[in-house]
Amino acid sequence: MGLGVAELRQAAWYPVASSDDLPFRHVYHGQLLGQELAIWRADDGYVNIWENRCLHRGVRLSIGINDGAELKCQYHGWRYANRTAGCTYIPAHPADAPARRITNRTYPVKERFGLVWAALSADAPEMDVAEAGFALRPMPVNALPEMVLSALVARGEAVTQLPPLGAALVLAGAPGRATYFVQPVDSARAVIRGVLDAEPDVDTLMAFNAVLARLRDAVEAEARAIELPDPIVPRYEPVSVELATMPDRVIGRQATVRVMVRRRWQAALDVTGIELAPLSGHLPTFQPGAHIDLHLPNGLVRQYSITNGPGDLTGYTIAVKREAGSRGGSAAIAETLREGDVLAVSEPRNNFPLRRDAVRTTFIAGGIGLTPLLSMARALQRQGLAFDFHAFARSAEHLPLGPELEALGDRVSRHFGLGPPETAEAIRQVLGAHSFARHVYICGPGPMLELARGIASELGWPDEAVHYEYFKNTHEIDTSSSFTVELARSALSLTVPAGRSILEVMRENGIEAPSSCEQGACGTCLTRVLEGEIDHQDVYLNGTEKAAGNVMMTCVSRAKSARLVLDI
Amino acid sequence: MGLKKSGGTSEMGHSKTLAPALRDLWHVIAASQEVPMGGRRVTTLFDTGLTVSRNERLRVARNDDGTLLPVIERYGCIWTSFGSPSADLFPILEYGESDRRNIIAGSIGVNVSAPRAIENFLDMGHFPYVHTDILGAEPHTEVKEYDVEISFERDEILATRCRFFQPKAALTATEGQDVDYIYRVPHPYCSVLYKSCPTDESRLDVIAIFCQPMTEETIRAHLMLSMIDADNTDAGIRRFQQTIFGQDRPILENQYPKRLPLDPRAETPIRADKSAIAYRRWLSQKGVNYGVIPQQLS
Numbered sequence: 001m002g003l004g005v006a007e008l009r010q011a012a013w014y015p016v017a018s019s020d021d022l023p024f025r026h027v028y029h030g031q032l033l034g035q036e037l038a039i040w041r042a043d044d045g046y047v048n049i050w051e052n053r054c055l056h057r058g059v060r061l062s063i064g065i066n067d068g069a070e071l072k073c074q075y076h077g078w079r080y081a082n083r084t085a086g087c088t089y090i091p092a093h094p095a096d097a098p099a100r101r102i103t104n105r106t107y108p109v110k111e112r113f114g115l116v117w118a119a120l121s122a123d124a125p126e127m128d129v130a131e132a133g134f135a136l137r138p139m140p141v142n143a144l145p146e147m148v149l150s151a152l153v154a155r156g157e158a159v160t161q162l163p164p165l166g167a168a169l170v171l172a173g174a175p176g177r178a179t180y181f182v183q184p185v186d187s188a189r190a191v192i193r194g195v196l197d198a199e200p201d202v203d204t205l206m207a208f209n210a211v212l213a214r215l216r217d218a219v220e221a222e223a224r225a226i227e228l229p230d231p232i233v234p235r236y237e238p239v240s241v242e243l244a245t246m247p248d249r250v251i252g253r254q255a256t257v258r259v260m261v262r263r264r265w266q267a268a269l270d271v272t273g274i275e276l277a278p279l280s281g282h283l284p285t286f287q288p289g290a291h292i293d294l295h296l297p298n299g300l301v302r303q304y305s306i307t308n309g310p311g312d313l314t315g316y317t318i319a320v321k322r323e324a325g326s327r328g329g330s331a332a333i334a335e336t337l338r339e340g341d342v343l344a345v346s347e348p349r350n351n352f353p354l355r356r357d358a359v360r361t362t363f364i365a366g367g368i369g370l371t372p373l374l375s376m377a378r379a380l381q382r383q384g385l386a387f388d389f390h391a392f393a394r395s396a397e398h399l400p401l402g403p404e405l406e407a408l409g410d411r412v413s414r415h416f417g418l419g420p421p422e423t424a425e426a427i428r429q430v431l432g433a434h435s436f437a438r439h440v441y442i443c444g445p446g447p448m449l450e451l452a453r454g455i456a457s458e459l460g461w462p463d464e465a466v467h468y469e470y471f472k473n474t475h476e477i478d479t480s481s482s483f484t485v486e487l488a489r490s491a492l493s494l495t496v497p498a499g500r501s502i503l504e505v506m507r508e509n510g511i512e513a514p515s516s517c518e519q520g521a522c523g524t525c526l527t528r529v530l531e532g533e534i535d536h537q538d539v540y541l542n543g544t545e546k547a548a549g550n551v552m553m554t555c556v557s558r559a560k561s562a563r564l565v566l567d568i
Numbered sequence: 569m570g571l572k573k574s575g576g577t578s579e580m581g582h583s584k585t586l587a588p589a590l591r592d593l594w595h596v597i598a599a600s601q602e603v604p605m606g607g608r609r610v611t612t613l614f615d616t617g618l619t620v621s622r623n624e625r626l627r628v629a630r631n632d633d634g635t636l637l638p639v640i641e642r643y644g645c646i647w648t649s650f651g652s653p654s655a656d657l658f659p660i661l662e663y664g665e666s667d668r669r670n671i672i673a674g675s676i677g678v679n680v681s682a683p684r685a686i687e688n689f690l691d692m693g694h695f696p697y698v699h700t701d702i703l704g705a706e707p708h709t710e711v712k713e714y715d716v717e718i719s720f721e722r723d724e725i726l727a728t729r730c731r732f733f734q735p736k737a738a739l740t741a742t743e744g745q746d747v748d749y750i751y752r753v754p755h756p757y758c759s760v761l762y763k764s765c766p767t768d769e770s771r772l773d774v775i776a777i778f779c780q781p782m783t784e785e786t787i788r789a790h791l792m793l794s795m796i797d798a799d800n801t802d803a804g805i806r807r808f809q810q811t812i813f814g815q816d817r818p819i820l821e822n823q824y825p826k827r828l829p830l831d832p833r834a835e836t837p838i839r840a841d842k843s844a845i846a847y848r849r850w851l852s853q854k855g856v857n858y859g860v861i862p863q864q865l866s
């Protein structure tokens with residue numbers, strides 16, 4: 001009889017829900033050809049159709065929580081982003097950014113005339129139907145989908161077939177012509193989804209419903225007389241080898257994502273706001289605190305924090321401060337970048353992860369340093385977690401992204417025009433004595449960061465509760481030493497001469513290692529050290545981490561001993 | 569793809585042959601209190617209908633051909649085997665201590681495979697989400713590093729140094745604290761948990777789950793407690809444990825596939841799942857073939 005499951009899978013788009021099935025913050029449990037679906041609408045209107053299974057332990061996502069921007073699994077609270085289904089947070093390990101790209105299976109989605117459509121195959125042909133229409137109440141039928149279509153056609157006049165499982169016709173007894181699509185739920189389960197050209201009156205709707213109910217009864221009686229096929233065995237695709245085995249992919253400073261400058265505006269005095277849009281579809285998943293490498297037309301590469309809130313993947317918003325002594329990065333952006341320019345960026349990388357297991361989180365932002373903290377605060381606000389945000393700037397005109405900050409409401413305190421002693425006093429007030437499960441995140445100019453870290457330490461805050469990110473490493477890098485580096489896993493021994501970094505020497509010898517800022521600020525080239533004494537020159541690791549001596553930044557740090565053994 | 573699901577209480581062996589590692593083990597089939605003197609109870613183990621009766625002695629018989637099966641009674645439960653089992657079950661030494669309260673807190677049917685239920689029993693990460701304000705609470709969600717070993721001489725998994733933050737660990741506690749746990753998996757379908765005892769710091773309360781695999785995808789879970797607790801009534805202790813299990817049940821029944829996949833690429837483990845990773849590997853090594861989706865060797 002007719003098409004097999006494999007052909008139906010390949011063939012086309014099928015309706016899987018009515019638009020009405022997706023009210024505010026709901027997750028709808030759908031099914032298509034034996035495959036269960038979790039269907040939900042984000043607050044931005046986007047409809048997500050995902051495999052109904054959390055990748056962690058297989059729990060149905062249809063029992064999860066739609067918070068408007070992300071879907072949260074009921075079992076362990078894993079969060080998956082609107083649009084990409086990328087995992088943004090794993091609560092069991094609050095200090096880690098999900099380093100590997102954990103992404104749920106998504107299906108192509110369309111919304112047309114009151115119905116939500118899915119395709120199981122990425123190469124389903126474009127859907128050729130009108131935009132307008134009114135969806136009838138769906139009619140579930142326990143019978144083979146093809147039996148249901150045959151019954152519709154047999155009872156219809158003026159039939160136009162719409163393969164694979166649709167037909168426009170006038171059904172005997174119905175008050176007019178309609179288009180009927182049969183949703184193949186499973187091998188012996190279907191839903192008739194009828195569409196009218198325009199919204200009818202209630203009597204007409206009831207008449208259609210009565211005709212379809214009679215048709216259902218007749219088809220189900222037929223189906224009871226035959227032997228029904230077994231339900232379709234759902235396919236659970238294996239996760240990638242990368243996820244199952246956990247090695248870090250070796251990536252250098254790669255620009256794999258093409259973006260277009262959609263909007264550019266004055267975000268404060270000397271600060272340019274830039275929204276980078278994907279050329280098609282949406283952008284890769286990011287976590288709060290993440291940055292991208294922006295590859296500029298003049299060949300320079302610069303890092304900028306993503307300021308977006310959760311689930312917002314239609315464009316990354318960054319803010320760029322024009323530096324007085326610009327070496328060409330911020331100047332190039334301020335002077336030459338125009339709306340419509342196409343640029344390359346790296347995938348987002350997160351070396352400044354946000355813990356969400358704090359009783360209260362404090363953010364201390366100095367000037368342009370508020371960019372990563374804004375993204376973090378938006379995530380906490382969405383989750384309803386407690387935080388306070390302190391923005392320091394020379395004046396209101398110097399405060400970047402003022403309107404975006406406004407949306408965080410009364411949790412934001414603004415501190416303008418303070419000199420160093422007043423700033424110190426304000427930070428002292430904001431921090432107070434450390435108490436259980438409090439965390440502070442600091443980002444801003446180097447001197448302010450040093451000041452805030454010092455005060456936190458005086459007030460008894462432990463290193464693990466104080467999180468910070470420097471924009472850049474302003475320390476003079478001493479490259480005078482020379483030493484040997486052994487790469488334990490690659491079985492290579494390299495000599496690092498004065499004037500060259502470990503990272504450069506590894507690259508010259510064919511070892512691909514990830515990196516981003518290459519000045520010891522961003523944390524991307526973090527490498528485990530198995531033996532030897534490290535000469536730390538970065539601003540990424542905190543005192544405790546440096547003293548432990550088991551990790552280093554290969555872009556600037558060197559060896560005090562004659563030999564280092566790295567876990568590469 | 570996949571085996572056709574074995575249905576109902578058909579005879580075992582038609583759809584698959586039980587691995588020796590399972591055939592020669594003792595399996596729980598009822599709580600002792602379910603079969604009082606003079607009583608009988610019909611139940612299912614590995615798709616096979618059995619009748620348990622207690623008159624002058626305790627008997628277990630297959631329903632299809634009347635064959636009598638071996639039987640022992642341990643830890644408040646009745647156990648049988650389809651093969652040649654060892655003389656005794658795995659030890660739970662605390663059970664014999666005279667001042668302990670030993671209680672069967674419930675025998676509860678769940679539409680899930682036995683290994684999925686065991687894995688859930690070993691899992692701490694779900695405490696704030698599933699047992700909110702009892703065993704954990706947001707935002708305190710961290711699963712701290714712990715140790716797992718597979719003991720070859722005892723043939724069991726041991727997870728130690730497990731700690732989890734509880735907002736109110738005991739009735740007397742005014743602020744939250746870490747609670748210590750030790751987990752054992754001495755049997756493919758049984759697990760034993762040791763937890764710091766609120767009334768006596770030097771001793772541990774014991775909570776065990778014994779899963780009775782009725783079919784590959786349905787179990788009865790028998791919950792056994794061995795507590796140092798002079799304050800609460802049996803009914804109170806049972807109610808607490810049933811509340812906890814009642815919170816787990818809808819999660820377990822919404823897990824797909826229902827059988828536990830042993831292929832490392834089937835799901836995405838994290839460090840917090842170390843004990844589950846060890847458990848899956850241990851089941852694979854034993855050749856356990858019931859309630860699991862074996863790893864496909866390519």
